[in-house]
Amino acid sequence: MEVKSMMNTATTLMIGLVFIMISVVAAEDPYRFFEWHVTYGNISPLGVEQQGILINGKFPGPDIYSVTNDNLIINVFNQLDEPFLISWSGIENLRNSFQDGVYGTTCPIPPGKNYTYALHVKDQIGSFYYFPSLGFHKAAGGFGGIRISTRPLIPVPFPPPADDYTVLIGDWYKTNHKDLRAKLDNGGKLPLPDGILINGRSSGATIITFEPGKTYRLRISNVGLQNSLNFRIQNHAMKLVEVEGRHTLQNVFSSLDVHLGQSYSVLVTADQPAKDYYIVVSSRFTPKVLTTTGVLHYSNYSGPVSGLIQAAPTLLSWSFNQARAIRTNLTANGPRPNPQGSFHYGMINITRTIRLANSAGQIEGKQRYAVNSASFYPADTPLKLADYFKIDGVYEPGSISDTPIKGGLFPATSVMQVDYRAFVEVVFENWEASVQSWHLDGYSFFVVGMELGKWSPASRKAYNLNDAVSRCTVQVYPKSWTAIYISLDNVGMWNLRSESWERQYLGQQLYMRVYTNSTSLRDEYLIPKNALLCGRATGRHTALL
Template sequence: MSLNLMGGGDMWYLCATILSLLVIVGAEDPYRFFTWNVTYGDIYPLGVRQQGILINGQFPGPDIYSVTNNNLIINVHNSLPEPFLLSWNGIQQRRNSYEDGVYGTTCPIPPGKNFTYILQVKDQIGSFYYFPSLAFHKAAGGFGGIRILSRPQIPVPFPDPAGDFTVLIGDWYKANHKTLKAILDNGKKLRFPDGILINGRGPNGTSFTVEQGKTYRFRISNVGLQNSLNFRIQGHKMKLVEVEGTHTLQTTYSSLDVHVGQSYSVLVTADQPAQDYYIAVSTRFTSQVLTTTGVLHYSNSARRVSGPPPGGPTTEIDWSLNQARSIRTNLTASGPRPNPQGSYHYGLINITRTIRLANSAGQVNGKQRYAVNSVSFIPADTPLKLADHFKIGGVFRVGSIPDNPTGGKMYLDTSVMGADFRAFVEIVFENKESILQSWHLDGYSFWVVGMNGGKWTPASRNQYNLRDAVSRCTTQVYPRSWTAIYIALDNVGMWNLRTEFWARQYLGQQFYLRVYSPVESIRDEYPIPKNALLCGRAKGRTTRPL
């Protein structure tokens, strides 16, 4: 299929946008340019042929390598026969939710067309990933790793590793993603997945080569659809050093639970006899346990892997809960800016609002749906951010989702919750179901201040960690349990808050948080990009220049 390359007008808009950004963000910040072609192609991750989504012919897609404050110019050509969008899991998009890559903020790229994302990884470091956000495309691939390195003048709290590996793990179906989407569209539940992949491959399909005596960084992201996974390396310990942009206390683990949507960095030293070792990944808290393996290959290996892979941890929730509580911020480490991360004393700030969010499952009009505070999200005919910008009425209503669980019957709505710019908010995720839940908020990192079993009450605040809680963008909520987070709402925009269980997200378990400032200033939010795609009721409108 031929590419729809940029025309002269599109290139002029891009150059004008870049020049404008030079004024806004400063000319000293480097630019990195990427050109990606998105296609369908045959893949065989579990030994059977499937239709997968490839980026530049790759499954998974290429890694993005960057440095703090770099500007990323990613020109995406959609060679699929249907609309397509990419989203950036954990990239905060300061003041710029137009580039977030979910349908509530961004029009899809039409078939045969291209769109150039203009992102800045402002004051960010760490391990993240990108993925397709429309039409259940995530079940076909189109995902890849993002690594953001610290600037050379900012010290990192560990020596430079000998190598840096991206490890994308996730559950997988043999069925075509369109078949899975049709099941959901017909109001049915998906069955249990068929297997687990490591970097797009099944058992022993992925290998990482190391030299004896050297230390390596593994950036592990769970890009799957629904299952928490446990990651471990036979005979080796893992030292946790970073979680979604936060340097952590350097705690050593023999295995690590990675919940859907989460990313971790660990250091592994090749300090064992020279042979090959299993890397094992298995599902957690499921009656049927799926396991896959990769290989840690010593360059001077004398023996291949053999025998059974190492077993996982106990299935008891307490083991995982205690591990989660042990993950804390390294207060002595520098962050992406030349000041200690711990200088922000979040535990001393007064909470201005408490929001309680409860997930639920049920039937609406005889079809399976999922909800937050009884509201099951339905997409509007126009991206909500565009409707907000152009002041198009009737697309959504601020306050269409309540701040607290109602216990009422589930219903459909385009749910948007309003929030004030610079508010300091407590959100409590309440999970009364028997599943483990995973929640993500675009545009932000938040402090995970507490989690426990049972029902949350105001007295639960006595358990909060108000000193060194980890700051991240995705958190788990254990079955019949709660998790509490603190957020400083310092990023104006329309931001997606969603479950990372993708069938649940697709069938309504999400909403948008509209962080609003009445002052229209580029200090608070960038204007709409000149190259913004316009669709729905925004089609034909004129974008004002930056």
Template sequence: MSPLKMAVPFALLLLLFATAKAESPYRFFSWNVTYGTIYPLGKPQQGILINGQFPGPDIHSVTNDNLYINVFNSLDEPFLISWNGVQNRRNSYEDGVYGTTCPIPPGKNFTYILQVKDQIGSFYYFPSLAFHKAAGGFGGIRILSRPLIPVPFDEPAGDWTVLIGDWYQKNHTDLKKILDRGHKLPFPDGILINGRGPSGASFTVEPGKTYRLRISNVGLQNSLNFRIQGHKMKLVEVEGTHTMQTTFSSLDVHVGQSYSVLFTADQTPQDYYIVASSRFSTKILTTTAVLHYSNSNRPVSGPPPGGPTIQIDWSINQARAIRTNLTASGPRPNPQGSYHYGMINTTKTIRVASSAGQVNGKQRYALNSVSFVPADTPLKLADYFNIGGVFRVGSISSAPTGGGVYLDTSVMGADYRTFIEIVFQNDEDIVQSYHINGYQFWVVGMDGGQWTADSRNQYNLRDAVARSTTQVYPKSWTAIYVALDNVGMWNVRSEFWARQYLGQQFYLRVYTTSTSLRDEYPIPINALLCGRAVGHHKRPL
């Protein structure tokens, strides 16, 4: 039987339905993950396809929809998909990273069960194991508001996913070998827009109409600047938050981040460049797509328009200008403007600093001196089944230690329903990007130098943007506020994928003694078991 025709057994589906979080619509997806030949930079290489597509198919959904995504792994190695920005309320078992979810073995399938509870906006999915992300397997996720919930802009004439990112010509297995040998990766070979190199992607518009672009940086390490020749972009949404509608001529999109912009086809009818170029790098990589007016008879010509390159201040000022639209309806951590985060006292401050170093003669990266080493069993399963010796809470300090890099399976503990401050300190010379699975957080401040308690005096405590991925500039800090309202084991990681792979991540265990379904759902009946969890009994629902 074809993998795509394989269905979850009907009896199991009934059990899966029983785990649904609300009587909201169900959407079913069947994906077959394969290797295939792709030509992103004009030369053949092996890529990861979903249903034969590179990039993979978009997920279209509406707030509170229940998503059943049956993933069949036709690769020759284990595989996992993670959902960047989708919060998986009370259910970190479905998070799709190895700290929470067993990989799908070759030739097997697994059905992810997600509910996009109280979310709107633009996100993406990607493969989280090994170095699969360098081969593809990513695609866009859009969550629309419910029909009766007003959106603070008119419906656009078109709505497109735009996946941008740096790219290597080398096979992902060769890149992984470089890292496994303890070396750093070389500089990327190019940049892609929707899986294609220069002028490979095209978007056709009607004169006078307004369009929405959902832009996500799905790359491995480079911040990118995005712009449309001759057109202004109005920012309207960032990772699930409606923003003040600020107009930009170009937009910095750091690794792992997603933005929605509107633009109007109000220029002379012809073809224009859409440009993505690397930021903060000595060598500037640039790629283009084409914005085609339907009545154009003039193709693009000449060099694409230049953009900012290494200017840090320009980028910081833009980041500070991105604010939450407090008058807009829609699910967010500040629903209907009633949750005034700036009036709540934080109960704990966690400070996180990155570092790089050699361990046993090999390159490693760390947070608070700990370079994460995956355990033999997903941490969430070990926690659920009380399997000792897999991890220990407190194996990473909540403040920088100043010591050398060392290896451990780092897990930090935090209490459910607390309101905390996290400060990311970057003492290195590169821009960094951090993501927290399962959460949105308020980016309350960022500045150069060392963070101190006095830095709080410049925090934005009124309309800071809420998102799930934030940048930290060189020799700078970024502070966030997080309401720990989602029980589980959640990945805090660098979005620079080589750094993540070589240890720049940890898990935040948000814990409660409560066993109520109100606080956390039990292990899914279809959960895969691996490592030391094999043979343990899953509690029936």
């Protein structure tokens, strides 16, 4: 009995020690759990009933609230009639491209099944969003905001706002997403969108309430399909404070160009006479300007909104100048308690220059888009799974050139091999008449230059090598170029794509394979034990984390 009692005591102590260890780990890296049910539902954002994609019955979907270094456990149940994937725009998924949620890395969730994503927002702060990445689902909804707050003991370069609002803006079609997809599959182009939404609603339906004299934070993301948008608030100035995870110089703007896929945080103070004011969003650089409005409501006012709707700037040069003015606040902390300027990107030697040019054309009589003439066609197996299981013939590294090439478009499963810990220069060259917007999963990059005309090595003389903003989505203006620097410190298979969803769907994307011979978990995680397997990876055994 005494021995048994001692054994029970030892077991109790062991269990207690395990709980203490778990508590310590949890205190350092807390877990946040989400259960999402993805369904169809009737929505009427532009006054016409259509089929939308809802998350837990909501359009747009619920916000994700988190803090630096949190572990996000998101169990997604697919109750649609077709495969589904969610991707996380701006979440870097360090050492874990298996969780990226695009078809090059992750098998779709089959209808009636579920999958649990495990994301670690290691050393990240800022404003981002999630969206469905397959089957043109983004045209039906399934998107929502992501907020990653700084840990309590790390100061931010502005006083705490009275409240914090997610503002999702985007163009919208009244047409069912399956019909839009069929139009593209059959070789056509999409028409102009039918309207613009603010938080999933049409003109006048979105109301944001301010108390007089207080300052509020608005996290603005362009979750649309086709158009750059301009955001403004009648008679109110906006102080820019953060761009996709980086604190910025606190420039004050009367309006803000938000290009496809981009996210910004602004501070707005209720410092005007008590009344209601228009929130205005309009399309940029389009033959027909689409406009929608919301309402900024002062809590001590009961009358209707009124007055002139402020027009957006029209000159391309205005947008260029605003973009160049968005720079990093070198004196502010990031997710860690040290100045953001401690990484001197301008003093690192470039190891490789990659020039990427977008183009449009036809393949077998159907509309396609390309990067360096290679139009991306998905393989039958996610590229990351082919890598992990060493399945030959799924793709070829180097199937896309480092530089633009002459000639027509050609089909390819475009994969560019790049070395782990290389420091590369990427120049986006836009020879077309429309604004392009590019996003790189798994990374933030430094936007060192953008100019009209053609890029040449001499263009580097105008680069900002001191306080360029670091972000994950950047615009390239018509007949212009944009240059970025990337420190390739995140092993994996990462999607580099157009944020114009028609162009992305029809081939304007590629994958960067950030490669190392190392098999250390310090460099890359193993495949998750719950990974879905498809294509030629079906039936393979996965390793445990």
